[in-house]
Amino acid sequence: PGLDVLAKRAGLLYFGTAIDNVVLNNTAYVAIAHNRSEFGQVTPSNGQKWMYTEPQRNVFNYTMADEIVKPAIKALQMRRCHTFLWHNQLPDWLTAKNYTKPELISILENHIKHEARYFYDTCYAWDVVNEAFNDDGTLRESLWLTTIGPSYIELAFKFARKYVSPRTRLYYNDYGIERVNNKSLALQKLVKDYVKRDVPIDGVGLQAHFTIGRAPSYNDTRGALNLFTKLGLETALTELDVRVDLPDSEAKQATQAAVYAASVKACVDEKSCVGVTVWDFWDPVSWVPSTFPGYGNACLWDEKLQRKPAYYAISDML
Numbered sequence: 001p002g003l004d005v006l007a008k009r010a011g012l013l014y015f016g017t018a019i020d021n022v023v024l025n026n027t028a029y030v031a032i033a034h035n036r037s038e039f040g041q042v043t044p045s046n047g048q049k050w051m052y053t054e055p056q057r058n059v060f061n062y063t064m065a066d067e068i069v070k071p072a073i074k075a076l077q078m079r080r081c082h083t084f085l086w087h088n089q090l091p092d093w094l095t096a097k098n099y100t101k102p103e104l105i106s107i108l109e110n111h112i113k114h115e116a117r118y119f120y121d122t123c124y125a126w127d128v129v130n131e132a133f134n135d136d137g138t139l140r141e142s143l144w145l146t147t148i149g150p151s152y153i154e155l156a157f158k159f160a161r162k163y164v165s166p167r168t169r170l171y172y173n174d175y176g177i178e179r180v181n182n183k184s185l186a187l188q189k190l191v192k193d194y195v196k197r198d199v200p201i202d203g204v205g206l207q208a209h210f211t212i213g214r215a216p217s218y219n220d221t222r223g224a225l226n227l228f229t230k231l232g233l234e235t236a237l238t239e240l241d242v243r244v245d246l247p248d249s250e251a252k253q254a255t256q257a258a259v260y261a262a263s264v265k266a267c268v269d270e271k272s273c274v275g276v277t278v279w280d281f282w283d284p285v286s287w288v289p290s291t292f293p294g295y296g297n298a299c300l301w302d303e304k305l306q307r308k309p310a311y312y313a314i315s316d317m318l
């Protein structure tokens, strides 16, 4: 049995993967990506981001997203959709000009309205807001914060709730919140206030981009997930990968395997945690080597498309 089959037996809703458009011409890759016994859920790595979905103001394009989402529907894989609002991968028309606050709010609502309606009921969950916090728990400088102020986050959730299917879960998603720390505590405070004031939020996604030697332990991740379980929210590990400082070695692969298994187990054991998504499953197409020079081999399948020790550590644990 594949990872999704085992994950479901262990009580999760899904074990999933992100998929990027650049590799869709590789049939061996695609066969694994849409193999429902391995992956019961899919996230488009890029296709639903603002620069691709609204490349010109009020001109919408879902070609890249559909290349991932449509085969996932066909393969009966759940979809996590990613993302309405982020500070990265924005189109030039949006970043190059200084809009007023009312203009930017209406641009935000229009963007969410179109994308939410297009995918209306196809997403199990949407990452409504991505990476709004700094590590110290303050809000990240961005055009959203500068022009609209801190309320841009709740506005995004309200717009999402207005236009997407009532069944779709609305998530806040971030990295570096897989321990109890300044960032996860600041997020907990924000979410607690949202719950109190009925701002529509259903879940918190912990991205879980880890590095061997510095990764959160099982207990760390449980503690972080529990910050949100306590508020009655759903949680998920949304972008799990575990990078290795190159050159790789057998010992490093064993450490990586232990980190993967502990992370997945933390989700399995935490009541609110519905599933785990890896941020691609194949080393050569991972975002890690280009983003973190000197690091790589972060995934479950190696360059020869063979399963690595990390794969077996997860399947043995499940």
Ligand code: XIL
Pocket: 020, 045, 046, 130, 207, 239, 287
């Ligand atoms: C990454 C993609 O994987 C890359 O292909 C792209 O060039 C940059 O974005 N956190 C996120 C994801 O929420 O959207 C990012 O994806 C990885 C970090």
